[in-house]
Amino acid sequence: MDKQKFIELFKETIDIEDKEITSDVVFRDLEEWDSLALLSVIAMIDDEYDIIIQGNDFKSLNTLNDIMSYIDDQK
Amino acid sequence: LAYLTFDNIGISHLQACVPENTIVNRKYTEHFSEVDADAIVDKTGIEERRFATEGVCSSDLVYHAASKLINDNSVDKSKIKFLIFVSQTADYKMPATSVILQHRLGLGQDCMAFDMNLGCSGFVYGLSTMYSLVKSAFSDETQGLLLVGETRSRVYSAKDRKTAFLFGDAGVACLISQGMKYGKSHFELNSNGELEDLIKIKYGGSRNPSTVNSITQEIIDSNGNVRTEEHGYMDGTEVFNFVISNIPKSVKSFIYRIGIDPQHVSFYIFHQANKFMNNHLKKKLRIPNEKYISNVDRFGNTSSVSIPLAISTEMKNNPKNKSNTLLCGFGVGMSWANGMLDLNHTQLGDVLEC
Numbered sequence: 001m002d003k004q005k006f007i008e009l010f011k012e013t014i015d016i017e018d019k020e021i022t023s024d025v026v027f028r029d030l031e032e033w034d035s036l037a038l039l040s041v042i043a044m045i046d047d048e049y050d051i052i053i054q055g056n057d058f059k060s061l062n063t064l065n066d067i068m069s070y071i072d073d074q075k
Numbered sequence: 076l077a078y079l080t081f082d083n084i085g086i087s088h089l090q091a092c093v094p095e096n097t098i099v100n101r102k103y104t105e106h107f108s109e110v111d112a113d114a115i116v117d118k119t120g121i122e123e124r125r126f127a128t129e130g131v132c133s134s135d136l137v138y139h140a141a142s143k144l145i146n147d148n149s150v151d152k153s154k155i156k157f158l159i160f161v162s163q164t165a166d167y168k169m170p171a172t173s174v175i176l177q178h179r180l181g182l183g184q185d186c187m188a189f190d191m192n193l194g195c196s197g198f199v200y201g202l203s204t205m206y207s208l209v210k211s212a213f214s215d216e217t218q219g220l221l222l223v224g225e226t227r228s229r230v231y232s233a234k235d236r237k238t239a240f241l242f243g244d245a246g247v248a249c250l251i252s253q254g255m256k257y258g259k260s261h262f263e264l265n266s267n268g269e270l271e272d273l274i275k276i277k278y279g280g281s282r283n284p285s286t287v288n289s290i291t292q293e294i295i296d297s298n299g300n301v302r303t304e305e306h307g308y309m310d311g312t313e314v315f316n317f318v319i320s321n322i323p324k325s326v327k328s329f330i331y332r333i334g335i336d337p338q339h340v341s342f343y344i345f346h347q348a349n350k351f352m353n354n355h356l357k358k359k360l361r362i363p364n365e366k367y368i369s370n371v372d373r374f375g376n377t378s379s380v381s382i383p384l385a386i387s388t389e390m391k392n393n394p395k396n397k398s399n400t401l402l403c404g405f406g407v408g409m410s411w412a413n414g415m416l417d418l419n420h421t422q423l424g425d426v427l428e429c
Contacts, residue, residue, distance in 0.1 A: 034298075039311065039351065042316065046355070
């Protein structure tokens, strides 16, 4: 998948367009990460990749790379 | 498959009642900061809700709605032989609130009355059950009164941000009548009790009776949300996942089964959960703006009442053809249901405030 595109979508989804982040950022440690951000990211992934990440599966993901490989595995 | 179809049964009259007491969410800051409140409202899109004042029950809201419906339309009460009260906030554990309402509304003793304990799917469940009863009635003049009431504002902890800004109170009365003009109606009803824990009040029933602890002991989660075991709990993430995984599929297959072109659906009226979830459903089902009905910004999530309340506030002055109106309720259970009916001949009263 297009890593850069995913990072941009992620930033846009949780309103951190101004921040520089890489694909190995631990998104849970971001100041903006909360339960509403989680729902927004689940919705974005459903919209863009047609994949619904179940809540329990999401708990095992920590970096954007983790999310991207999860999506790739489901495809 | 619990798929039901009916000919010549319809909602002849519908009347809603909401409490006057309006809660403005951005100013609902007794337990949370204004910054928190704004962030939640920006996401959920729920600006205002109505809270019943102390002592006012779900049954009072539906009583006022039903009384107005009966008086305004000179309804002959002797023709009402069925009464269903859909609610999860009944007056008592026993007797059933519907039986009390039979007397309070001055209906005859030859009226069947029972409660239906369902949440957000409850209106579609109650409606399809009432259609079945009225359809089976001996006389073609027999009518049924479907009452749907909730005081969800009291179910959840005001200190739990996951639920404190979502729920509101309301009641609706619908008269179900027979007549050729109502045409065909369709319903499909579903359940998945494996997911019983997603939305739950764990204590205070027979499985886990009330204890001093269940009432007074505070449970504090990692985000500082406070509730007790007698408050409603909701796993928002799992509920969201359930809804986006199941509801679009369910709605699509329902429309396909009925055999109409999705373009011929007149309106889509979903359970008014919150704007974030409902907008996502709208997007997934590619519903155009003019067919999408919502009042969640002004009344919040009123559980089983949200669909008929949206009909009441949004359809009254809508001059468009309402012949294929799709209703879709989903939530606590988990339980979900679809309905497709003609609302062209439904008399909608102005919303009553009390």
